[in-house]
Amino acid sequence: MIILAHHYQADDVFRFADFSGDSLKLSQQAADQKDAEFIIFCGVYFMAEVARMLCEPTQKVILPDISAGCSLADYANYQQVSECWAVLSDKLAGKKIVPITYINSSAEIKAFCGKNDGAICTSGNADRVLRWAFETGDVVLFLPDQHLGRNSSYRMGIGLEQMLVYNPELREGGLTETIADDVKMILWNGCCDIHMQFTVDDIRRVRSEYPEAKIIVHPECKFDVVKLSDLAGSTEFIIKHIAQSRESVWAVGTERDMVSRLAKQYEGEKTIFNLSRSEPYCPMMKQSSPAKLLWVLDNIADGNVVNEVFVDEQISIDSKAALQRMLELRR
Numbered sequence: 138m139i140i141l142a143h144h145y146q147a148d149d150v151f152r153f154a155d156f157s158g159d160s161l162k163l164s165q166q167a168a169d170q171k172d173a174e175f176i177i178f179c180g181v182y183f184m185a186e187v188a189r190m191l192c193e194p195t196q197k198v199i200l201p202d203i204s205a206g207c208s209l210a211d212y213a214n215y216q217q218v219s220e221c222w223a224v225l226s227d228k229l230a231g232k233k234i235v236p237i238t239y240i241n242s243s244a245e246i247k248a249f250c251g252k253n254d255g256a257i258c259t260s261g262n263a264d265r266v267l268r269w270a271f272e273t274g275d276v277v278l279f280l281p282d283q284h285l286g287r288n289s290s291y292r293m294g295i296g297l298e299q300m301l302v303y304n305p306e307l308r309e310g311g312l313t314e315t316i317a318d319d320v321k322m323i324l325w326n327g328c329c330d331i332h333m334q335f336t337v338d339d340i341r342r343v344r345s346e347y348p349e350a351k352i353i354v355h356p357e358c359k360f361d362v363v364k365l366s367d368l369a370g371s372t373e374f375i376i377k378h379i380a381q382s383r384e385s386v387w388a389v390g391t392e393r394d395m396v397s398r399l400a401k402q403y404e405g406e407k408t409i410f411n412l413s414r415s416e417p418y419c420p421m422m423k424q425s426s427p428a429k430l431l432w433v434l435d436n437i438a439d440g441n442v443v444n445e446v447f448v449d450e451q452i453s454i455d456s457k458a459a460l461q462r463m464l465e466l467r468r
């Protein structure tokens with residue numbers, strides 16, 4: 138048995154982890170532990186789904202709280218994305234559309250991308266996956282986080298005027314006009330409610346109170362926040378960059394528990410604090426409480442498996458096609 142914990146878990150659960158990391162790293166870790174019959178994933182549902190897809194059928198993936206979802210992943214469901222695909226296929230007739238989904242999405246959305254010659258990306262490799270997508274096709278449909286899509290494609294030289302937002306709540310996603318010929322990105326109208334809480338005012342305040350501080354944020358933050366920061370990158374990037382940098386004062390724009398753990402880790406050596414005074418935290422991540430972790434462990438000890446995560450076989454096959462395309466881009 139192994140216990141995995143995402144960086145956003147609170148300390149009272151994180152301390153029990155055999156492995157910690159971001160969602161993909163943890164899933165790969167789980168897949169490498171072939172001897173582990175039980176994989177307890179202290180994270181949210183889509184992460185456990187990815188682990189389920191990558192692990193052996195004999196391994197059991199368990200979430201301490203089966204209702205721990207991700208509000209970002211919930212922004213896009215299969216029905217909405219299918220409707221969007223029909224709208225875009227009509228409006229962009231003659232152009233090849235490549236669907237790319239951030240790994241923070243449901244297995245159904247990953248499968249949709251797999252079936253339609255698309256791929257999955259993470260916050261650590263979105264640039265590489267998008268480069269491949271633009272080599273392969275004409276227009277990218279980026280799901281479900283508009284901010285990661287906008288921030289990543291802007292960094293590659295795509296102008297804001299070449300991006301449109303598809304809002305599933307509106308008729309034809311709000312794209313009722315003819316889509317201009319130079320549009321390259323269709324961004325799904327989703328966001329991480331936690332990273333949305335970092336603002337330009339936070340950056341201005343930190344720059345004035347701590348002129349020596351470097352500001353590093355997650356690319357799920359809004360465009361202006363990322364643009365005004367010194368650096369942006371995935372949780373793994375943030376951790377590695379702070380470890381390797383000579384800079385000693387850091388304001389970090391990501392989830393509360395990861396930042397406070399970094400602050401403790403470097404106490405006396407570096408000053409690390411949250412970019413926002415309100416220290417945004419992800420309540421879904423905290424659903425894996427110590428009591429729930431103990432409950433699933435007690436059940437295993439008694440020979441019961443509770444809160445096991447399953448993925449439909451065909452969805453798993455299609456999702457893995459999208460995942461495989463991403464993994465091949467590492468080579």
Ligand code: SF4
Binds near residue numbers: 145
């Ligand atoms: S921090 Fe945001 S993207 Fe991550 S699990 Fe929470 S809601 Fe989802």
